[in-house]
Amino acid sequence: MARYDEVARDLRERIHTGEYPPGATLPKYSDMTTTYGVGRGVVSQAIAVLEREGLVRPIKRTGIVVLDWTRERRRITRGLLVARDPHRGYIFPAASRPDEPWQVHGRPFREYVPASARIAEILGVDAGLPTLRRRRVTSPEGEVPFQLVDTWISPTAVRDAPQVADPSTGPGGYIDRLEEAGHGPLAWTEHTRARLPDREEARLLEISPEMPVFEMALLGTSAMTQEVIEVTVRVIPADRVEMVSELKRASSAAWPTEPVQPG
Incomplete structure (x- = not known):
């Protein structure tokens, strides 16, 4: 597993367990680089993964905000x-x-x-x-x-x-x-x-x-x-x-099916 995936997995788990609830902010980049022993680029990649999953959103002058991932689709x-x-x-x-x-x-x-x-x-x-x-x-x-x-x-x-x-x-x-x-x-x-x-x-x-x-x-x-x-x-x-799409049966797919006549 790539190092950024490991960081993303750990942050994801912390979000899902409520350590970082919706509305909270993740630690600063400098703190995460120290915690995980990685460079800023690795942290950026990990955050991008969480962004694509709809878990976080970086906001200027606020930080990396945790989104309401519990909202039902x-x-x-x-x-x-x-x-x-x-x-x-x-x-x-x-x-x-x-x-x-x-x-x-x-x-x-x-x-x-x-x-x-x-x-x-x-x-x-x-x-x-x-x-x-x-x-x-x-x-x-x-x-x-x-x-x-x-x-x-x-x-x-x-x-x-x-x-x-x-x-x-x-x-x-x-x-x-x-x-x-x-x-x-x-x-x-x-x-x-x-x-x-x-x-x-x-x-x-x-x-x-x-x-x-x-x-x-x-x-x-x-x-x-x-x-x-x-x-x-x-x-x-x-x-x-x-x-969501509801599929309809054509007449050829009617049930019960017509028995196949021996050829």
Whole structure:
């Protein structure tokens, strides 16, 4: 076993046994190098392992803080049904449970920011082009930030439906405004992948940059142009969720099985 793995194993055990409870800080680097008889680089590698496991997070001027690793993972069943509420508009498959209150951390805001290479490719615009982004950080009430949600709307769509750039998009939200402008009915596809967060995402979600995240991108395609005109990117720390899918039997897999006739 590599020396940094030994250090990580010992620190992990101390965290799990409660010697370092959630909210506590680990000893300083100088103390750990003395305790374990290793260099600073070995300690850094060990801490990086614990960061990826969601056990600790270095915070400037505070130290290496132990996270609440006892928090139960939220199970997300990714359904395929898009519903509609007459008062709220479209309802997409989400991490929330029926009637569960959620809160917004900070203030939702909208701004024009340079489109990343990925967003530019999805929306068919030049990378770096100032593009409307609506951002919010949410979680179940009383919990730490659970997800970062960015909605990007193409310049063409903003031109056709200017109200999508307003603080209040009106009843039904920005999707209703896009559909009313001639792009309806929108069709959606969802793309899910795992990756590391960028520094801004890690800061807003209060996680380590070493913690992988799930990225779920919901792409909305215009019925008029057959192009993606809006995309909502949901970023969730990987230590907070597990994805659940209910498998269905095709008719060929019905039980009891049909007896095989001798050939």
